[in-house]
Amino acid sequence: MSRLKYIVELKEYYGSDLKRINHALKVLNYADRIAYGEHIADEKTKKVIYISAILHDIGIKKAEEKYGSSSGKYQEIEGPPIAREIMLKNNEDEDIIDRVAYIIGGHHTASKNDGIDFQIIWESDLLVNIEEDELYEDKENVANIIEKNFKTHTGKMIANDMFLS
Numbered sequence: 001m002s003r004l005k006y007i008v009e010l011k012e013y014y015g016s017d018l019k020r021i022n023h024a025l026k027v028l029n030y031a032d033r034i035a036y037g038e039h040i041a042d043e044k045t046k047k048v049i050y051i052s053a054i055l056h057d058i059g060i061k062k063a064e065e066k067y068g069s070s071s072g073k074y075q076e077i078e079g080p081p082i083a084r085e086i087m088l089k090n091n092e093d094e095d096i097i098d099r100v101a102y103i104i105g106g107h108h109t110a111s112k113n114d115g116i117d118f119q120i121i122w123e124s125d126l127l128v129n130i131e132e133d134e135l136y137e138d139k140e141n142v143a144n145i146i147e148k149n150f151k152t153h154t155g156k157m158i159a160n161d162m163f164l165s
């Protein structure tokens, strides 16, 4: 099952909400670059990374409808069941489904970050959020965020290059 299927699913789910779709595609782009730079070769890990990148914020819509809030906490509750359904439809293996659901269910919680796949999503989402929230205007703050959150060589390089040079 290719990543295109998931992009199509994402577009179907978000409809005209181009902001959400673009956000996910930007995260996917960074996730690809970091995974490549970090020499991620295992096919399952690669798959977990791209599905997680595409679907990581899939819970936002339901969180907004249900709780009137897009806060990370609610997204983490609402995202995994929706992602599971999409992956089941695409006949993914159970271990992939479980891992992606775990990452989506924790992608705003640093203490749940327990592996390179999770870390790559963490860094990619942050790169996009720094840009979208215009956090780069405060260089000292951005330097702190990078220092605290980025662990991969490739992620650090991209972040420094984009926001600090």
Ligand SMILES: [Fe+2]
Pocket (backbone or CB within 6 Å): 023, 027, 056, 057, 125
């Ligand atoms: Fe995100």
